[in-house]
Amino acid sequence: MSLSATPPDPRRPEPIPLTVLTGFLGAGKTTLLNRWLADPALADTLVIVNEFGEIGLDHLLIERVDEDMVLLGAGCLCCTVRGDLIAALEDLLRKRDNGRITPFRRVVIETTGLADPAPILHALIYHPYLVLRYRLQAVVTVVDAVHGAATLDAHAEAVRQVAVADRLVLTKTEAAAGTDLLRARLTALNPAAPILPVTAPVEAVLGGLFGLDGKGDDVRSWLGAGAMAETSGPGRDVNIHDASIRAVCLTSEAPVPRPAFEMFLDLLRSGHGAKILRMKGLVALADDPGRPLVVHGVQHVVHAPVVLPAWPDPDHTSRLVVILRDLDPSFVQRLWDAFLGRPRIDAPDAAALAHNPLAIPGG
Numbered sequence: 001m002s003l004s005a006t007p008p009d010p011r012r013p014e015p016i017p018l019t020v021l022t023g024f025l026g027a028g029k030t031t032l033l034n035r036w037l038a039d040p041a042l043a044d045t046l047v048i049v050n051e052f053g054e055i056g057l058d059h060l061l062i063e064r065v066d067e068d069m070v071l072l073g074a075g076c077l078c079c080t081v082r083g084d085l086i087a088a089l090e091d092l093l094r095k096r097d098n099g100r101i102t103p104f105r106r107v108v109i110e111t112t113g114l115a116d117p118a119p120i121l122h123a124l125i126y127h128p129y130l131v132l133r134y135r136l137q138a139v140v141t142v143v144d145a146v147h148g149a150a151t152l153d154a155h156a157e158a159v160r161q162v163a164v165a166d167r168l169v170l171t172k173t174e175a176a177a178g179t180d181l182l183r184a185r186l187t188a189l190n191p192a193a194p195i196l197p198v199t200a201p202v203e204a205v206l207g208g209l210f211g212l213d214g215k216g217d218d219v220r221s222w223l224g225a226g227a228m229a230e231t232s233g234p235g236r237d238v239n240i241h242d243a244s245i246r247a248v249c250l251t252s253e254a255p256v257p258r259p260a261f262e263m264f265l266d267l268l269r270s271g272h273g274a275k276i277l278r279m280k281g282l283v284a285l286a287d288d289p290g291r292p293l294v295v296h297g298v299q300h301v302v303h304a305p306v307v308l309p310a311w312p313d314p315d316h317t318s319r320l321v322v323i324l325r326d327l328d329p330s331f332v333q334r335l336w337d338a339f340l341g342r343p344r345i346d347a348p349d350a351a352a353l354a355h356n357p358l359a360i361p362g363g
């Protein structure tokens with residue numbers, strides 16, 4: 001059963017294929033998207049990105065010209081900004097119909113890693129106008145071979161992301177000890193979805209329509225009316241997804257001394273690795289401020305940083321978003337301040353912390 005199939009109407013323009021790309025924090029969605037966008041088959045693709053936390057970075061890390069990119073407001077697509085997504089999709093159609101933007105031929109929505117995909121799919125399937133103008137393609141869920149099993153154990157959102165997928169893409173297989181158990185688990189959760197490598201041709205991953213055949217009964221009920229339970233609204237904090245998960249956005253106008261930054265990362269990872277779900281940033285190091293460092297941490301793994309040849313936008317502020325589980329964001333903020341030498345009456349400085357990492361209470 002394909003939910004989005006509608007009979008062709010010669011008076012209406014051909015619906016635009018729309019892909020939802022999901023997967024848990026740091027699973028490799030942006031990396032896969034960059035690989036796809038390099039393929040000429042995806043020319044004229046418009047990308048919509050949504051990020052958790054008040055500072056978005058993905059739009060800077062996706063190798064794409066600005067006009068082909070829409071950055072949704074801060075917050076999680078499944079809760080705070082679902083209405084923004086609908087408004088953005090409607091607005092894009094208006095601009096496309098009026099010839100105010102290049103007529104894109106495909107849309108890819110990259111969700112936040114924490115997004116429950118059900119409310120997003122519900123919105124796309126049941127919206128009376130959008131369903132006529134966009135054709136929901138196969139939902140692609142990225143699963144990280146290194147952290148996948150632990151993530152499925154700990155996060156209901158990750159299980160849902162797998163269960164609703166039409167295609168699963170397994171990333172980081174070369175860094176994993178083995179993938180047999182994870183593959184078996186993914187097949188048990190979603191027997192219908194093929195498990196593809198990151199190198200799978202883009203047409204093999206994006207082809208086909210979203211459907212329910214072969215998916216569990218749970219998926220049907222998730223996509224039902226309950227999926228739209230109102231979780232948005234004024235006053236909702238864009239840095240909070242559920243009570244235990246928070247984002248903290250660390251910034252510095254001045255370039256950061258390399259030893260201080262390395263020590264900050266080390267201390268955070270060694271002392272609190274299990275509570276760091278994701279860390280992502282663009283950082284100007286004092287010894288080479290013109291070429292920012294892209295920093296990625298996924299749970300206890302900090303990926304080898306990449307140096308960009310130049311800043312991707314005029315703002316050269318160092319920005320680091322850290323998504324925490326069961327750790328007070330103010331603790332991480334105080335640690336950052338201490339390593340940057342920002343004086344605080346109630347906190348130790350970097351030298352004191354290097355000797356005694358427990359000197360900041362609350363971690």
Ligand SMILES: Nc1nc2c(ncn2[C@@H]2O[C@H](COP(=O)(O)OP(=O)(O)OP(=O)(O)O)[C@@H](O)[C@H]2O)c(=O)[nH]1
Nearest residue numbers: 024025026027028029030031113171172175296303
């Ligand atoms: N070894 C290896 N690393 C990968 C692979 N895919 C992604 N990564 C690395 O994993 C880190 C996170 O990748 P992203 O593509 O930013 O992950 P994401 O899912 O977009 O992250 P969020 O948007 O924060 O949820 C980066 O350091 C990537 O270079 C892979 O197949 N193999």
